[in-house]
Amino acid sequence: MDVPPGFLQSTSYDMKGIVSGNRMAAVPLGTSLGEGELDIEGVCTGPGMTCQNCTHAVTCIPLPGGWLKVPLQQCTEGQTCNAHLKQCSTEAVPECDAETQQYRHVCEQVGIFPDAYDCRKFHLCSPPDGLPDGRPADHRTALCPRHYGYDPKTAQCSIQLQHGQCNLKPVPNCTKVGQFGVLESSPNHYYVCISRHGTLYPQIFICPHGWHFWDTFCRPEEEIKREQEARMAESLATSTTVKPAAYKLDTFFSTEKATTYAADTFLADKFDLTNYETIDDSHSNSNDEFINSFENSFDPW
Template sequence: MSKGLKEFDNKECENPGFMCDNCSTSAFCIPYPNGDYGKEIIETCPAGSTCLGETGRCTTASNYECDGSSTGYEFYCIQPGVFPDPFSCKKYHICVPGEYFSYQNECGLGFAYDPLTTLCSIKMVNNSCTSVIPKCEKPLQSGPVLGNPSIFYMCRPRYINGNMVNLPDFFSCPFNEQYDAKLEKCIDPTPPSGIDKDGLCVDKGYYYYPGDCKKYKDCPAKGKAPVIRTCGTYYRFDPNESKCVYFTC
């Protein structure tokens, strides 16, 4: 059973800024000159809201880590591979041929699982990190896993503790393909360059930059020269979303 933020009730500060002290409390970490931190409770989340790990603030949005959906959850292997846990960014599952249940593993202190590298290579900030999929709102809801679009999820109804809830199963695309949520299938991921033979933009938008996952081409308009931009620290450009997303290369 995964508990997400509940595993870190009354956490200690590791970095300056907002953090979730637990699922119902937002705190702010204040750096001192001697290297220590002070922690000030900012807010007790109102009824109907929880503290979201990636922002450290209270929200009414779906929050897998704190809404209790993980209670009684079992990860079922549909196909062989290594897959992230839908509730805890620190956990991942190894599925071997012929076995229905996975071998669950957990990253060490201060690190989260990276679906792209299949390693515990993401450094957590105040024990918080981003969920790799959104909450399952309806059956057959699907989409790529954040950080590795060659892995995708599909929601299906299950009975958990006597209640019918929608929970995800995980799948891998065939080699060198990525999951397209709009088409609801795996496709050739080769992104459009956005640039014509003269080096000018074919249309307005953000486009993949070959050879560097942190960079992208910003096309202001058709016929204009593109501007090469770079995503911020801990972010990479996702050509499927046409924006920078939280995950290292």
């Protein structure tokens, strides 16, 4: 087997007996699988090379009842697994970039927010217990199931990822303090580049329900449509229009809540992304922030 660039070495495997076996959908008994194993965690979506994680690549081989996942190799230092390029590469996908690993979302508002760097991740910011002055909202992080990205417009893990990895970061790279803009994936969310402890990074905010970020401000959807029509008329008639008052951004930093929610299980409100329902699971004692993710459930590395 030819060794793709960036890999340490190839791994051999024996395919004899795949069809004649008598357990687990024609998977053979004994040692004929070599170093391979059934892909029970759903890493494989097609034949050939794919990424088990940011550092390990595998080869996917179709079986009559699923996939055989054979370890290919670990990427060398300075490289990460890039399924889009089908090799280890110094060109990292967004979720494997070193900057992504260092980023931490800060809850400045109550609501549900996409991660600024990892398209598969999102953040749940709930009202703090007792509403103490100056305390930020309580923060929980969640990761979408493997092969899916988070859609901030619907607050659902509904975006199917090409090759199981992100193509772009949800937020553009910050180049200066004060840089801002609307998220391409959601007109309800916008980002502002700020400096914290000497590091420049984006902070994501959400507009009030029924409002979109447009022309540097959060505005009601109806107002945006009216102003767009007015600007079009202005360009035709060379007349001036009065700019509507902007929504005060100070209210976005409030963590005040009108209703008490349990902090156990979150369900997005499909009509209002600033709100969500919760289900109190009194029997759950797990503090795993990625408890709903399938990605790390079966990691042979």
